[in-house]
Amino acid sequence: MAPAHSAIILWFRRDLRLSDHPALSAAMRTGRPIVPVFILDDAVQALGAAPKWRLGLGLEAFAKGLSQIGSRLILRQGAALDVLESLIRDTGAGTVFWSRGYEPVSIARDTRIKSALTGQGIEVRSFAGHLLFEPWTIATKSGQPFRMFTPMWRAVQGRDVPTPEPGPARLMAPEGWPGSDQLADWQLGRDMRRGARIARPFIRPGEVAARDQLDGFLHRIDQYAEQRDRVDKTGTSDLSEYLSLGEIGPRMIWHRVQNAARTGAPGADAYLRQLVWREFAYHLMYHWPHLLTDNWKPEWDTFPWGTDPDTPEIRAWRQARTGIPLVDAGLRQMYVTGRMHNRARMIVASYLTKHLMTHWKLGADWFADCLTDWDPAANAMGWQWVAGSGPDAAPYFRIFNPQTQRVRFDPDEGYIRRWIAEGQARPEATALAYFDAIPRSWGLSPDDPYPEPVVGLKQGRTRALRAFESRKKPVRN
Numbered sequence: 001m002a003p004a005h006s007a008i009i010l011w012f013r014r015d016l017r018l019s020d021h022p023a024l025s026a027a028m029r030t031g032r033p034i035v036p037v038f039i040l041d042d043a044v045q046a047l048g049a050a051p052k053w054r055l056g057l058g059l060e061a062f063a064k065g066l067s068q069i070g071s072r073l074i075l076r077q078g079a080a081l082d083v084l085e086s087l088i089r090d091t092g093a094g095t096v097f098w099s100r101g102y103e104p105v106s107i108a109r110d111t112r113i114k115s116a117l118t119g120q121g122i123e124v125r126s127f128a129g130h131l132l133f134e135p136w137t138i139a140t141k142s143g144q145p146f147r148m149f150t151p152m153w154r155a156v157q158g159r160d161v162p163t164p165e166p167g168p169a170r171l172m173a174p175e176g177w178p179g180s181d182q183l184a185d186w187q188l189g190r191d192m193r194r195g196a197r198i199a200r201p202f203i204r205p206g207e208v209a210a211r212d213q214l215d216g217f218l219h220r221i222d223q224y225a226e227q228r229d230r231v232d233k234t235g236t237s238d239l240s241e242y243l244s245l246g247e248i249g250p251r252m253i254w255h256r257v258q259n260a261a262r263t264g265a266p267g268a269d270a271y272l273r274q275l276v277w278r279e280f281a282y283h284l285m286y287h288w289p290h291l292l293t294d295n296w297k298p299e300w301d302t303f304p305w306g307t308d309p310d311t312p313e314i315r316a317w318r319q320a321r322t323g324i325p326l327v328d329a330g331l332r333q334m335y336v337t338g339r340m341h342n343r344a345r346m347i348v349a350s351y352l353t354k355h356l357m358t359h360w361k362l363g364a365d366w367f368a369d370c371l372t373d374w375d376p377a378a379n380a381m382g383w384q385w386v387a388g389s390g391p392d393a394a395p396y397f398r399i400f401n402p403q404t405q406r407v408r409f410d411p412d413e414g415y416i417r418r419w420i421a422e423g424q425a426r427p428e429a430t431a432l433a434y435f436d437a438i439p440r441s442w443g444l445s446p447d448d449p450y451p452e453p454v455v456g457l458k459q460g461r462t463r464a465l466r467a468f469e470s471r472k473k474p475v476r477n
């Protein structure tokens with residue numbers, strides 16, 4: 001038992017919010033002082049340029065939110081266990097709380113820390129909050145984790161999701177605050193270089209902005225089912241970035257959308273289904289951690305994917321100059337805004353893994369560097385799903401055709417005009433912004449002619465199908 005009045009260290013990670021926060025609510029119920037802390041450890045240092053920069057913006061907003069309720073965000077750098085031990089010495093804290101993470105590296109780290117601190121007589125508790133359902137609570141009738149999305153979606157529909165608790169009006173401060181680093185000194189935006197100035201207007205960080213975004217979306221949820229695939233429309237919720245940093249929790253979204261569903265909003269069910277895709281990704285990562293690093297289906301290990309990141313084709317893909325307008329538009333949207341429409345993510349991923357026959361890991365790594373909504377589980381699952389090596393992938397060899405996708409999901413070419421400057425008499429500001437965001441060393445200009453396809457659609461498709469067919473050939477003795 002921790003001493004009755006000792007402080008509780010609340011270690012924040014991907015849960016930068018005050019409401020719908022079970023660990024914070026539990027800490028509040030004790031009536032003890034709370035020391036909120038964020039630790040810049042190796043896991044945070046390993047983030048790609050855009051998510052790390054976005055994290056910095058989130059921390060700034062979160063620290064402000066804490067200061068408005070009489071608290072502070074203590075920032076410390078180093079190995080998490082060392083930092084926590086030193087904070088325990090500085091504050092006399094007897095307890096450490098955190099919200100659970102599900103990545104293999106977080107699980108390993110947290111398990112080590114829990115055991116070390118418990119051994120020193122410190123009370124350690126972890127809480128739910130990042131997901132709707134803990135991964136070990138959802139299983140098939142035979143007790144196995146779901147390998148397919150649709151049966152999991154059916155299984156969770158009748159489940160209770162705990163009602164989110166409101167955030168506190170005030171947090172009890174400790175008698176004295178421990179020392180803290182300055183956020184600016186961490187330079188979390190360093191790797192973004194020129195891109196930060198261009199992407200900044202597209203980002204509204206923080207919990208308050210996240211709730212505003214949800215409110216705004218609920219006014220247009222009726223059109224969600226119909227418009228969510230249209231790359232030229234604002235049909236989706238744009239909440240992924242907030243969910244990724246935990247500036248909003250999925251339980252709050254679930255309950256607000258359920259309410260909309262009860263009033264008959266037609267898009268609500270389709271939306272909840274997408275939110276459960278996020279759960280599915282997390283449950284897969286929890287049960288099969290190799291989702292992040294290797295083909296989920298090992299039979300794909302023999303597929304002859306290229307792994308050289310420096311071929312002219314792969315460079316063209318990264319630089320959004322493949323000569324396939326919908327592919328380039330998606331990649332440019334990501335570079336300028338930090339996010340990409342889901343339909344475009346599927347198309348650019350399909351072009352890389354099928355037409356360019358390149359390993360999905362190369363694409364997933366590029367996304368991990370460029371997406372402000374980067375999420376380890378959703379990114380890995382998304383790439384493997386498109387590549388064919390993942391769960392729930394089509395039983396046949398699906399190759400998205402960017403030409404037909406363009407006709408269906410960008411019929412007036414509004415998306416392409418928004419993102420491709422070359423060849424346009426009066427390019428849109430967003431299309432020009434791409435050239436201000438990219439490194440100068442790429443040597444690209446909006447006045448360049450738009451390139452010819454690096455690999456033609458027919459040629460790439462034929463090559464990929466041939467590789468798939470030969471992979472399937474039975475081995476003869």
Ligand SMILES: Cc1cc2nc3c(=O)[nH]c(=O)nc-3n(C[C@H](O)[C@H](O)[C@H](O)COP(=O)(O)OP(=O)(O)OC[C@H]3O[C@@H](n4cnc5c(N)ncnc54)[C@H](O)[C@@H]3O)c2cc1C
Binds near residue numbers: 375379383
């Ligand atoms: C190759 C690829 C990579 C991806 N990488 C990421 C990533 O790094 N981070 C990320 O959050 N999503 C990723 N996704 C999933 C999806 O593209 C985004 O979640 C979605 O575009 C976010 O926009 P939104 O919030 O407007 O989505 P909405 O359509 O409004 O959906 C609501 C929420 O549901 C969840 N969701 C929706 N679709 C999916 C999906 N297919 N998989 C998992 N969760 C989903 C997200 O949390 C999203 O915010 C990836 C998909 C693909 C195909």
